[in-house]
Amino acid sequence: MLTEREILTKTEAMQLNPVALAFVGDTVYSLYVRERLALSGCGKVAQLQRVAAQVVSAKGQSVFLDKLIPLFTEEESDIFRRGKNAKKATKSKSATSLEYNRSTGLEAVLGFLYLTGQEERIKELLSVSEVESFAIQAETTPFKPGRF
Secondary structure, X not given: OOOOOOOOOHHHHHOOOHHHHHHHHHHHHXXXXXXXXXXXXXXXXXXXXXXXXXHHOHHHHHHHHHHHHXXXXXXXXXXXXXXXXXXXXXXXXXXXXXXXXHHHHHHHHHHHHHHOOOHHHHHHHHHHHHHHHOOOOOOOOEXXXXXX
């Protein structure tokens, strides 16, 4: 992303704790969503922040997963299951256990793909969300320079 980084082999990445993969994947997903929202040219920053928070929340990710899971490869499905079933040190305050576990599974898949240099696959999977998650023109006011 921002710096030169080491690309892991799939074997190396599979040896990481799935919660560590999710730690990376959380950032990958958050950056993707924020970038799409910022480039949409819609709304004020506070509105974009609210939409981003809804999309990247465990609840938002769980809804998105219904569309995404059928697209997973066998390998991605295995990583998703590992992430979903992993023991976590924290619990969600605003989502059910199922939503939280599913979102951890998604984040583990994204972390795995990122760490193994599969950015095109990340874009392919996340582009499924474009229509509903980023069609926010009706909810936000377009940015107009000079208006604060």
